[in-house]
Amino acid sequence: MDELYFQLGWQHIVNWDAYDHILFVIALSAIYLLRDWKKVLVLVTAFTIGHSITLALSVLHIIRIPSALVEFLIPVTICVTAISNIVRREDEPQNLQLNYFYALFFGLIHGLGFSNYLKSLLGSQANIVKPLLGFNLGLEFGQIMIVMVVLLISGAIVNITRVKRRDWNMFLSSAAFGIAFLMVIQGVKALF
Template sequence: MDELYFQLGWQHIINWDAYDHTLFVIALSAIYLLRDWRKVLVLVTAFTVGHSITLALSVLHIIRIPGPLVEFLIPVTICVTAVSNILKREEEPQHLQLNYFYALFFGLIHGLGFSNYLKSLLGSQTNIVQPLLGFNLGLEFGQIIIVMSILLVSTTIVKISQVKRRDWNMFLSSATFGIAFLMVIQGVRSLFF
């Protein structure tokens, strides 16, 4: 694995410039607490798998999707995930199937968002396997840092502050939705105006 690309991967995720990616991870994690860390780790890994597939296909010039369309679709994925959280009736997540779908499928879309960044890093390099692997492992590491932070905050608020889990989910998911919705409006403007 290429350590430089690993470092670039996790630093890119932790960087405020990647807040759209961070918002998606927040939306994906909003319904969980620290005790659910295994479930969330599987979700984040499914997201990374989807992300890695389109990142590789885009870097290899197998697929090309216009940047403004991708920049519109990314916040749409955040909004859909947040609304799904808000509409959940049960206090604790029971079934992960829909969340796995969101993580994997929406990971495909988010991977396209990173492709131009990674292409610029790779330049004319022909062997992309190690840099791509290092970058994706770095992204996964950064996502795990974000997820563990969210789970820790959520657990603290729900368990120590005695806020109902459903209320915390509503707050966090609604806030995430609001920010992402503003991004959707910006995306519409860049697509059509």
Template sequence: MDGLYFQLGWQHIINWDAYDHILFIIALCAMYLLRDWKKVLILVTAFTIGHSITLALSVLNVIRVPGDLIEWLIPVTICITAATNIIRKDSEPKKLQLNYFYALFFGLIHGLGFSNYLKSMLGAQSNVVGPLLGFNLGLECGQIVIVMIILLISGVFVNLSGVKRRDWNLCVSSGAFGIALVMVIEGARAMFLN
């Protein structure tokens, strides 16, 4: 594993400039608490599988998708995930739910977003396996840190402050939806009006 690319992956996901990816993770985990860590582990693994596939395929030039389209689709994934959380009737996530599918499928889209950044770092480098693995592991570690922070904050509000779990989910998901909707509108303007 290449330590430089691990660090680049780590920094990319925790960098506030990549807040769209952080916002997706927030929307994905909004309904969970720390006691749901096993469910969240499956969720994070599904997201990792999705973004690992397209990250590798894109870096190896097997697939090519315009960057503007991907940058527009990423906030669309946030809106869909957050909207699903908002319309949910139950406050506790069940064993198998739509969010696992979202994590895997939308991970494919997010992987394409990560790939644009990684490709610019790799340049004309011929051996991409080590850098790709290092970058992906760095992304994953950063993502786990973000998930743990989200779960801890959720625990404080739900378990210590007495906020109802459903209310917490509505608040977090509505905030994520609103921010992402602005990004969707701005992205559409940039793509279609320029």
């Protein structure tokens, strides 16, 4: 693994410039508490697998998607995930298969968002396997850091202040949806 690219990966995901990806990870983990950390770890890993696939395909110039379309689709993934959280009937997540689908499929879209950044870093390097692996592992590490912060805050709010878990989910998911919806509107304007 390339340590430089590992560092670039985790620093990129925790950087405020990547707030759309941070917002997706927040929306994805909004329904969980710290005791659910194993489930969330699997979700984050599914997201990493998804974006690793399209990141590699894009860096290798196998797929090319217009960046304006990608920048529109990324907030759409946040909105869909947040709405799914809001309409969920039970307090605790029971059926995780839809969440795994969101994480993996939407990860494919988010990977395209990282591709231009990584392409600029790689330049004309011949061997991209180690840098790509390092960058993806760094992204995974950064996402886990974000998830742990969300889970700790969620646990504190639900367990210490006694806010109902459902109310906290509604607040966090609604906030994510609102921010992402504004991004969708900007994305529509950029497309046309």
